[in-house]
Amino acid sequence: MVNIRDLDPSASPLDYYGSELRRLREDAGLKQGELGVSVFCTASLVGQIETARKVPTRDFSERVDAALGTGGVFSRLVGLVLRSQLPSWFQAYAEMEAKAAYISTFQAQLVYGLLQTSDYARAVLGVRTEGNLDARVAARMERQRILERENPPLSWVVLSEAVLHQEVGGRDVMRNQLTHLLGLRGREWVQVQILPFEAGAHAGQMGSFNLLRFEDDPDLVYTEDFVRGHMTANPQALREGSLRYDHLQAAALSVEDSAALIARVMEERYGDQAEPDGRTVA
Known part of the structure; x- marks a missing residue:
């Protein structure tokens, strides 16, 4: 067991969070169990967070602030803590993503991270290992907060139709994920287009990629391989990425037709189905 007195607050955002929680709890004259009662959790959970063995959630943090x-x-601290749970090679991209004024992304296999439901994200992140899965899912959900701010980035998402058919996490998870995509239609800052199978060969066959544009900083293009991500402001790469994205948008269905296709796939592939005895299964 980690001894709280051995924690180095400068070691990581998680260690700093834990040390501050202990310090401010003790300043308030509360034991771990007493704070736990106030924030609707166990003394054990408070202790695990204070010793940096458990990653706090945003809900826990807000309750502690109130208590x-x-x-x-x-x-404020929990945002840094959750970002630190992202892969080290991805953290630089996440920081730039949060600063972007415009995000354009083409996704060939999966729903873009900013648009994933927590259950879909859990299924994606848990493919290779379930270690620290709660923290990794929370970190991905934390990234999505940029879409909730007063001036969110304009996000234009092109998804291959294959994304709709690739069953991730089971039928219920997929149905809820597609419902979530349809629910985004009310947000003028988020637009989703589907590149249909009928488009044939297309400009995104090399794989998924993102373009980030900023008000004052150089634009960036981001790609990933199976090891890590790659981010560059190289003008030639940006030109090529922008040209490919323009072709993908032109080949994709309109936003309205894309929503109709999402709804149809959701109903036909993930809707209620009748079993041989006539019963329906969700």
Whole structure:
């Protein structure tokens, strides 16, 4: 077991969070169990977070701020903690993604991370290992907060139709994920197009990629291989990425027709189905 007194607050955002939680809890004259009662959790969970063995959630952080009257300290810290749970090679991209004014992405196999439901994300992230899965899912959900801010980035997403048919996490998870995509139609800052199978050979056959545009900084193009991600501001790469994306948008269905296709796949592939005895299964 980690001894809280052995924690180095400068070792990581998680260690700093834990040390501050212990310090402010003790300043308030509360035991771990007493704080746990106030924030609707166990003393054990408080202890695990204080010893950096458990990653706090945003909900926990907001409750602690209210219980200890810390003025939002932990609600601000938890963003850093969750970002630190992202793969080290991905953290630089996540920081730039959060600063972008415009995000354009083509996804050949999966729903873009900013648009994933938590269950879909859990299925994707748990393919190779379930280690620290809760924290990794929470980190992905934290990334999505940029879409909730007052001035969110304009996000234009082109998904291969294959994304709709690739069953990730089971039929219920897919149905809820496609429902979520349809629910985005009310957000003018998020547009989703589907590149249909009928498009044939297309400009995205080399794989998924993202384009980030900024108000004041150079634009970036981001790609991934099976080991890590690659981010560059090389003008030639940007030109090639922009040209490919323009072709993909032109070949994709309109936003309205894309929504109709999503709804049709959701109903036909993931809707209620009748068993031989006449019963329906979800």
